[in-house]
Amino acid sequence: MIHILLGVLYLVLAPVIGGLLDGVDRKLTARMQRRIGPPILQPFYDVAKLIKKQNIVTNRLQNPFIISHLVFAAFTGFLFFEGTDILLIVFVLTVSSIFLILAAYSSNSPYSYLGAERELLLTMAYEPMVLVALVGFFKVAHSFHFYSIVTSGKPMLLYLPGIFLGIFFILGIKLRKSPFDISYSHHAHQELVKGITTDFTGKTLAMQEIAHWYETVYILGFVYIFFSFTPVLGVVLTLFVYFLEVVIDNVTARLKWEIILKSTWVVTFVFGFLNLIPFYLVTVR
Amino acid sequence: MSVFKRSPWIIHYDASSCNGCDIEVLACLTPLYDLERFGIINTGNPKHADIFLVTGGVNSRNEAVVRNIYSQMPDPKVVVAVGICAINGNFFAECYNIRGGIDKVIPVDVYVPGCAARPESIIDGVVQALEILERKRTEFERYRPARVVNGSHESL
Numbered sequence: 001m002i003h004i005l006l007g008v009l010y011l012v013l014a015p016v017i018g019g020l021l022d023g024v025d026r027k028l029t030a031r032m033q034r035r036i037g038p039p040i041l042q043p044f045y046d047v048a049k050l051i052k053k054q055n056i057v058t059n060r061l062q063n064p065f066i067i068s069h070l071v072f073a074a075f076t077g078f079l080f081f082e083g084t085d086i087l088l089i090v091f092v093l094t095v096s097s098i099f100l101i102l103a104a105y106s107s108n109s110p111y112s113y114l115g116a117e118r119e120l121l122l123t124m125a126y127e128p129m130v131l132v133a134l135v136g137f138f139k140v141a142h143s144f145h146f147y148s149i150v151t152s153g154k155p156m157l158l159y160l161p162g163i164f165l166g167i168f169f170i171l172g173i174k175l176r177k178s179p180f181d182i183s184y185s186h187h188a189h190q191e192l193v194k195g196i197t198t199d200f201t202g203k204t205l206a207m208q209e210i211a212h213w214y215e216t217v218y219i220l221g222f223v224y225i226f227f228s229f230t231p232v233l234g235v236v237l238t239l240f241v242y243f244l245e246v247v248i249d250n251v252t253a254r255l256k257w258e259i260i261l262k263s264t265w266v267v268t269f270v271f272g273f274l275n276l277i278p279f280y281l282v283t284v285r
Numbered sequence: 286m287s288v289f290k291r292s293p294w295i296i297h298y299d300a301s302s303c304n305g306c307d308i309e310v311l312a313c314l315t316p317l318y319d320l321e322r323f324g325i326i327n328t329g330n331p332k333h334a335d336i337f338l339v340t341g342g343v344n345s346r347n348e349a350v351v352r353n354i355y356s357q358m359p360d361p362k363v364v365v366a367v368g369i370c371a372i373n374g375n376f377f378a379e380c381y382n383i384r385g386g387i388d389k390v391i392p393v394d395v396y397v398p399g400c401a402a403r404p405e406s407i408i409d410g411v412v413q414a415l416e417i418l419e420r421k422r423t424e425f426e427r428y429r430p431a432r433v434v435n436g437s438h439e440s441l
Contacts, residue, residue, distance in 0.1 A: 056359050
């Protein structure tokens, strides 16, 4: 019962936390570039404005796809904090991102198409690492349930350092940060970077943005698993990882998609699999 | 304060300008002027934009592009003509291919004079455009416009 309440709490609070994190991110980015930067609440103003704008729809399928994207993104986090099987959660998350790709494909714009293709590539790039991480969690905690893993008290970071590095590597893809922001970025770059959202206007874009906030919180929850042996410090460390991600965003330039795909897979195989080998030789008690 | 004033997103297009005004527009994004502190973002995508910043006198080749960008922007929207060429074509006005001002092609809300327009005056122009954007928003909400599907209008 308490877990269902936590899930509902996530549904209500995640957009607020996600939006605030986004605002802090933009402020930090501005300070790192020696600018003053927008107010912390800027992401909320943006979404409030987008809801009031005219909605130009290039294909009737676009809105149902985006609504599904939002619903599944929220549902993923709900399942996560409700404590369902983590395997199922990753599949629901994939469904959510597939709906976003379909929404981008439903438009006739070549930029939208290119964005969708790049998003598919990114999905290909990060998905193996997530699955390896799941195996790692199971090998250490002997459970696929979020709360069993978190309350097992095992120092995941010490058992799975390689997998943590791998997850940290692909974090930039899910948070849409440089050097992996090839399909969509929040910053004032231009060209293809607006890729996947090229044909989204008004409410559609607002829904995509809110879905991204949901995803941000869920993904940070995933990172928290590594630090779960010290609950309070764990939250601080998770936020520190987010801060590192902002730093990386500011000091790197976009990569080509070939390099992204190769490097993420190399990292997955080297750090992820090497980390798993000992668990097949010795069982963790 | 209305949310429209807090988060105006801009699209910038060079309609045969000499690039002087464009450099000044981009200078507004630098740490010295930092437009983002007002929530202003240079989007580069007409479908996300609220304010259309145009420079230059518009020639016969890019007239269609200016119209296209304007028609792709969702309502409410405003147009800011930056620089003297965008106002009346200036010394290019007599050229055979120059239309002589943005308002010959699309309706303009704010004119920012100067050759090249200073970043301060561009920011001032954008701030004045926000007032007009706010007025257009109330009109927009009063008339509940049709939703555009596949390029044709249909009621919600």
